[in-house]
Amino acid sequence: MDEVSQSILAVEGLSKSFRGLTALESISLEVIHGEILGLMGPNGAGKSVFVNVVTGFYRPDTGTINFGGRDITHLPSYALARLGIARTYQNIRLLRRMTVLENVLVATKDHVEQPFRSVLARNQSSFVTTALALLEQFHLADKRDWLAGALAYGEARRLEIARALAGKPSLLFLDEPAAGMNEQETEELAGTIRSSHQMVEAIVIIEHDVAMMRELADRLVVMDSGRKIAEGRPNDVLAQPNVIEAYLGTDGPDD
Numbered sequence: 001m002d003e004v005s006q007s008i009l010a011v012e013g014l015s016k017s018f019r020g021l022t023a024l025e026s027i028s029l030e031v032i033h034g035e036i037l038g039l040m041g042p043n044g045a046g047k048s049v050f051v052n053v054v055t056g057f058y059r060p061d062t063g064t065i066n067f068g069g070r071d072i073t074h075l076p077s078y079a080l081a082r083l084g085i086a087r088t089y090q091n092i093r094l095l096r097r098m099t100v101l102e103n104v105l106v107a108t109k110d111h112v113e114q115p116f117r118s119v120l121a122r123n124q125s126s127f128v129t130t131a132l133a134l135l136e137q138f139h140l141a142d143k144r145d146w147l148a149g150a151l152a153y154g155e156a157r158r159l160e161i162a163r164a165l166a167g168k169p170s171l172l173f174l175d176e177p178a179a180g181m182n183e184q185e186t187e188e189l190a191g192t193i194r195s196s197h198q199m200v201e202a203i204v205i206i207e208h209d210v211a212m213m214r215e216l217a218d219r220l221v222v223m224d225s226g227r228k229i230a231e232g233r234p235n236d237v238l239a240q241p242n243v244i245e246a247y248l249g250t251d252g253p254d255d
């Protein structure tokens, strides 16, 4: 009973293959209310496929996905966004020819619910205030009128997260948000993610940076070759021989 009420997302026996390649093999895991769950594993482990399946971009071959007590296994991504599941992408996806502020405005909650209202019509104070507060939080307020395409890499990554939060999601997936960032940017980002945590019920973060994961994650799940190979407290999991082996067995993170 307790377990059910505590988990915001419950995934059971999730599998996904691409032409004979098994990307996910019977993955079961839960995301607990209030936590930051870290998802680690060498490249090709299936982390992004997992996010793509859970957020409705890919259909699973088998398994069930339960979100907030509701079976969402077969719902498409736009329906899941409306229900409160947001994500960022491993490869940044911004509206490069729109301004930084517009990128956040089009993602605000009302827009998700009423996609046909124009951005201009919504250029009203309450939306702008909310969007600007987000930009402030992500240290982008002074660049509100820049084209998103003109942002530096680390800034673009931060804007992606601000945009995802604009839809007021309850569950946020971050797919390698610190990829390509230097140490200082990564540290700053960790702080920003920590503060964003108060705006959502739970965060699932994919990241190779061990220091960042130790700092951020309440729990870690490690995947290798489409399987879950470890789960638990970060310090315990990172000390597990099979986890170390999984990382040493490859050339390490390539991005």
Ligand SMILES: Nc1ncnc2c1ncn2[C@@H]1O[C@H](COP(=O)(O)OP(=O)(O)O)[C@@H](O)[C@H]1O
Residues within 6 Å of the ligand: 018, 021, 022, 023, 041, 042, 043, 044, 045, 046, 047, 048, 049, 050
């Ligand atoms: N759309 C796709 N079509 C075919 N194979 C895919 C597709 N997406 C991912 N894969 C394969 O699934 C495996 C897991 O990929 P992925 O989840 O992206 O790994 P990672 O853990 O690095 O995020 C890889 O072998 C990858 O090539």
Ligand SMILES: [Mg+2]
Residues within 6 Å of the ligand: 047, 048, 049, 090, 175
């Ligand atoms: Mg990936």
